[in-house]
Amino acid sequence: MTAVPAVPSDAPPPADTLPIRHVLPGLLDALDRSGTAVLTAPPGTGKTTVVPLALAEAGMRVLVAEPRRLAVRAAARRMGVSYTIRGERHTGADPRVEVVTTGVLLQRLQRDQELAGIDTVILDECHERHLDADTALAFLLDVRATLRPDLRLVAASATADAGRWSGLLGGPVVAASGVAHPVETVWAPPPRPVAPPHGLRVDPALLAHVAGVVRRALAERDGDVLCFLPGVGEIARVAGLLAGLDVDVLQVHGQAPAHVQDAVLAAGAARRVVLATSVAESSLTVPGVRAVVDSGLAREPRTDHARGLGSLTTVRVSKAAAGQRAGRAGREAPGAVYRCWTEAEHERLAEQPRPEIALADLTGFALQAACWGDPDASGLALLDPPPLAAMSAAARTLGALGALDAGGRVTGRGRRMALAGVHPRLARALLDGGPRAAEVVALLSEQLPRDAGDDLVEVWRAARRGGTGFAARWRQETRRLRRTATPRPEASDASGSATGAVSGAASAAVSDDAVAGLVVALAFPERVARRRGGGYLMASGTQALLADGSRLLSAPWLAVAVADRPTGAASARVRQAVAIDEEIARLAHPVTYEDEVEWRVPPGGRRGDVVARTVERLGAIELSATPIEDADVRPALLYGLRTEDVLTWTRQARELRDRLAFCHRALGDPWPPVDDLVALADRWLEPELSRARRRADLERVDVAQALRRLVPWSERLEQAAPERVEVPSGSHVRVDYSGDQPVLAVKLQELFGLRETPRISGVPVLVHLLSPAGRPVAVTADLASFWAKGYGAVRAELRGRYPKHPWPEDPLTAPPTRRTNPRTRS
CATH class of the missing domain: 3.40.50.300 (P-loop containing nucleotide triphosphate hydrolases)
Known part of the structure; x- marks a missing residue:
């Protein structure tokens, strides 16, 4: 620890010259009466530097929490007091006040919920709504309610919108006016x-x-x-x-x-x-x-x-x-x-x-809440509840890291991770990644320099060479993390036993690439990525791309440390990564074996087929596949039948299907509906399905023959829906059942003498009357009406065009014919 001057050169002006002096008596009174208060004061009033010293003068030991390290240093320097940020502590001349980041405050609360020796906590700039500040305030309110009713809390805000804060703390609002500089x-x-x-x-x-x-x-x-x-x-x-x-x-x-x-x-x-x-x-x-x-x-x-x-x-x-x-x-x-x-x-x-x-990733928040004894944060006094989807995602991540057990309770390993002062993912890598893991975790816990490339190993080597501000911060953080990673007997539990093989592998790994790769893969196992096409497929299933010209482009495997997905982009963008091999990927991410029996359309294809295999996967990455010879492929075949035109539908098969559909519409039971033939597959396609193993087997099925199995045993299809109908000329004309009503398309001369419209199963046939050239000249479901009203116009129009064909004045008495001219008897 190093000392800072007791009276800094840029110390603030005396309290009696700042506007905050007018509200100090009211603030002290509010704390005496309620134990909590919301202090609102515009910038420049002395809120940050005068109030803590005034409370100290009143006999209190004060802890001030700021949202940023920069603000911690600045406030402590102006007051001449101690400060603590992650990995750094300075001792000031006045021991009654200490300034810390809200992250450090959370660590202290997890270690010592009573905050022994502290009388008052001031959460400064709470209006900025940083997650650590919101969490710390919720924990402090819980401490006041259960362990330390004497602990005083001040939520200090630079804005006047303090109503919600007052309701949360249960204390009054103390407002200071600002310096009146326009x-x-x-x-x-x-x-x-x-x-x-x-x-x-x-x-x-x-x-x-x-x-x-x-x-x-x-x-x-x-x-x-x-x-x-x-x-x-x-x-x-x-x-x-x-x-x-x-x-x-x-x-x-x-x-x-x-x-x-x-x-x-x-x-x-x-x-x-x-x-x-x-x-x-x-x-x-x-x-x-x-x-x-x-x-x-x-x-x-x-x-x-x-x-x-x-x-x-x-x-x-x-x-x-x-x-x-x-x-x-x-x-x-x-x-x-x-x-x-x-x-x-x-x-x-x-x-x-x-x-x-x-907005943020809530994995760290969820771990803090679990360590506090409230895994879903439902009992915490928060201004805004955490989104359920974000908390669910955080719980899944923490479970995969070994920080939570199957019941959602924090493990001993999880408590160690929470006290590491880094994101739980990095804490997992710190604990499991071996003796050099702290160096890599220290890189990932800080914002890397703007000119850092995407090869994390090169960034690591540059930090080791030193000579930059970032390198100095990295060395300091590495030392802190090494102390944190040292096991404590009381912190061990069975949940860490599964990581022994990983740690052993890390100890044996001697190259920078192997060490960095394992650490990154342990921290972000779902970002282990395998080369595919022009990019990489991550274990999460997301496609990732390296920048053009990257030195990592030839790597078959990557452990991706930093990635983002630009707004509107389909693929993630790799910011920092390490080239790894498949062995490290397998150590970091669980490998699963799954039997796949499904109908699958290949990428870029349109025709699916049955796939039956045992697949070895690392998340979404396929490692190997072995065919399954005796798999039950029936569900896959049925899916293919439902989603694609697999069967070979000949004209005969289509017409038979239409006839069956007509029978169901016209007669009902026992004729089955055929609008969903897949649902009826066990009634008409069973023998073929039992033998089929792939698409080609289905394509060879005689669909017409199979469909005849749907004809009820007590019925005759030729009677209910005949394929052809005999007309007066003696012709047997095919009936079209594809529409809502049977259609009979026949030359007009072949129906001479037919007074009533034919019916099939009680349904009138829709007659398409054709010219001698086979073109429709009239459509009717009422032949009697056509002969009486429509025939004359058709005769007048066509007899001159087709003079060799009969056009009698009375079609009902004329003989029907298929020929050009009817023969006369001698």
Whole structure:
């Protein structure tokens, strides 16, 4: 541990000069009466640095929780107190106050639920709705209700929207007014429309415009300029566009080196442009700022629970966040905010940002809740409940990692994973991956440098070479993780026994590729991927693609450490991975054996066939297949019959099917319906199905012969639906049963003398009367009416065209004929 100065050079002004002084008596009174309070105070009022010291002066031991490491360091430095972040602890001059991240607070609560020695906990910036902060507050409320009713809680917010917090804590709202420095709003939208953000992509035209607005703000305003951008990449791009300005350009984000953070938090001699992500909205005080330039964009997490992929996406800021950003311009004096959008667009923004619990991967949250004794989090006091789908996905993941038992209860192994201070997936790899696993887990627990390639082993080797801020943080985190991974006797249980073979393999693995590959595969077993076509198929079933030119493109297997799926993309994009072999893949992911008997259409094909085999799989990846000789293929054949035209339907078969359908419509039982022949397969296709093994066997079936098995034994098909009908000329004319009504298509002259329409099973036949050339000239189901009313017109039209054919005036007395001219008797 190292010491920080007792009185920092940039210490805050005395409490009696800040607006917070007016509410300190009320806050102390609220804590004495209720034990809880919601403190709302705009930025610049002394909420973060004055209140903890004032409570300490009142005799309390105070623990302050901040959402970000950057804010922890800044607050502790300004107060001259201790701070603790993951892997780092500094001791300050005042032992009564300590500042920690909300993640560190969760670790302490899991180790010591009573928080022995702590009188008051302040959760700062709770309006940002970070998941760790929401979880910590729920745990603290549980502690107050069951173990420590004397523990005081303060939820501190930079916004005035505190009603829900007050209801959750059961304490009053104590509100402080802000410094009355006006902030002028300047609407500065791009001169031409820009493309909206898509995934991580931000239109370069917008970034160029933001850089131009920064130049405008420098020209129009005194002091420093604070510019908000969504991410590190956009910060770097705008910094490049500002090259050449006679100002100091500083880039601040969650992974910024300590010396950059110090430079941002201390006033400089030269004018400065501070390019920042959302970390500077409310957690930091940047002195000297008189103008804020706001791009209007932020990053939010998105989780694809079905594929196990997480990513960040660029979104428009909420009105609340825009207000926080604007307030930075008025902390010390009147200022201005330049908003890179229109006033009309501003009115359409969401009022508040979405809470992280509604967006993020909840695996870590679910493990914390399980360790707390509430696996589904139903008993936790949360402002917003966790989504059921996200919790179900988290529980499945934790079960696969050995952190939860079959009943959803946390195992001893799960408790060790929860105390590792990293995502449960990484904790699993840390515990099972062998003595060098901590080095790889340390890489994956930090945001990698922007210029890191997709070969994680090369990133690891670069970190070992040192010389960068990232390398220093990596070494520090590696040391912490090695201490965490050291087994404790009381933490062991049977649930870890299955990993012995894995750990042994990791110990024997000597190459960097083998060690890194096993660690990544253990952490993300569903992302083990095998080369397929131009990409890789992950065990989860998701297709993954490497970037063009990647050094990993020739690898037959990959363990994918970081991947995302761009919005609207069908395939995942590999960010970091390690080349592995099949042996490591099998160690990390369970291999299953499954009998597959199904009707399958091959990729890109249209004709399916029976597949009967035993398949060895690693998730969605097929490793091998062995044919099954004696499989029951009947269900697969029936599926094929139902989904494809497999049978060979000759004209005879189609006509027979139509006749059977007519019989069912006209006569009902016992004639069966034939609209779903597959459902009746056991009645008409049984012998052929019993012998068939594949598509070709079904294609050879004599369908017409098989269909005759559907004729009821007590009936005769030729009587119920004759194939042909004899007409007056003596011809036997085929009947078409394909429509709703039987159709008899016959030359008109062959029906002379037939007064009534023929009937089949009581149904009138629809007669298509044909010309001598075989073309329809009339359609009727009432021959008597046709002879009386329609025949005359047909005769007048056709007798001149067909003079060799008979066209008698009275068709009912004329002899029917198939011939051209009827013979006369001598």
